[in-house]
């Protein structure tokens with residue numbers, strides 16, 4: 423097997439997804455006379471967050487959807503933030519609301535997330551959507567794990583019975599990822615900072631999803647021959663005085679062992695934005711009482 427055939431190209435997959443969404447959006451406009459809209463709220467000046475928010479806005483518009491951006495100073499109070507969310511909840515032209523995380527320390531992120539109308543919660547972070555994911559309802563699914571799942575199903579087909587190890591248990595990546603894999607009938611292990619022997623857990627995995635936030639902490643020689651590796655990590659490091667983006671997996675040594683592996687950049691990241699647009703489309707159709715176009 424050549425190295426290039428092992429690479430799971432999330433960027434190309436996401437481009438196809440976005441092209442399809444653009445067609446669906448054009449159909450909705452022509453046949454039903456409306457345009458899905460996404461509001462993104464950014465508080466403060468975090469440079470990485472600014473880049474993501476700009477990318478989201480550009481891709482939203484490229485798909486033919488309406489993009490509303492709210493940039494608030496880092497002194498914004500929780501009450502001001504809640505007032506904006508209330509306004510967006512009531513605005514019929516806003517079908518999806520995303521508050522970029524992290525938020526400054528005077529704001530409780532969970533209070534903000536749970537103030538968003540669950541039907542507009544395109545991040546899928548609201549307690550109602552988390553509950554639906556856990557109990558089988560039709561909610562909105564968190565974009566990053568959803569993107570990981572689409573890449574896995576595209577590569578592997580049916581996932582039933584596979585042993586999946588998810589490293590990380592955050593509410594936004596690890597937990598919903600484990601839930602999605604469980605819903606696909608995988609046998610799921612969730613590892614975290616208190617896990618006793620992480621290499622041993624990873625060695626048993628058919629599927630590894632790494633969502634830790636530590637550069638290349640998952641070593642290539644932990645990966646079982648023929649396993650599929652999804653690297654969610656986005657870590658900015660310096661190499662010879664130059665900035666570089668790396669994942670949570672030691673990519674060069676994992677690549678020859680894995681049957682499939684996502685690169686960083688170009689793997690999970692582009693899928694996250696693709697699924698954000700998809701969730702906005704789905705939310706808009708539900709709010710308008712229109713069937714999602716084929």
Ligand SMILES: NC(=O)C1=CN([C@@H]2O[C@H](COP(=O)(O)OP(=O)(O)OC[C@H]3O[C@@H](n4cnc5c(N)ncnc54)[C@H](OP(=O)(O)O)[C@@H]3O)[C@@H](O)[C@H]2O)C=CC1
Nearest residue numbers: 566590591592595614615633634635654655656690691694
């Ligand atoms: N590509 C994309 O679209 C996205 C990428 N990301 C990236 O994914 C990564 C994870 O994000 P997020 O879930 O928000 O991060 P969090 O910091 O919220 O969670 C990290 C998790 O990793 C666990 N962990 C920390 N150290 C270890 C260790 N030594 N061994 C095993 N587990 C450990 C923590 O365990 P414990 O719970 O015990 O503390 C925690 O559950 C980051 O790099 C982030 O930038 C995030 C969102 C989207």
Ligand SMILES: Nc1nc(=O)c2c([nH]1)NC[C@@H]1CN(c3ccc(C(=O)N[C@@H](CCC(=O)O)C(=O)O)cc3)C=[N+]21
Nearest residue numbers: 474520521522523524545656687688689690691692694
């Ligand atoms: N409410 C909220 N929802 C989020 O979904 C959310 C968030 N807050 N806060 C931050 C994290 C992180 N995240 C990424 C999205 C895209 C890329 C992405 O497109 N990455 C490119 C590279 C981008 C670059 O060069 O920096 C890639 O991996 O190829 C990365 C990370 C969404 N997040």
Ligand SMILES: [Mg+2]
Nearest residue numbers: 565566594595
């Ligand atoms: Mg996420």
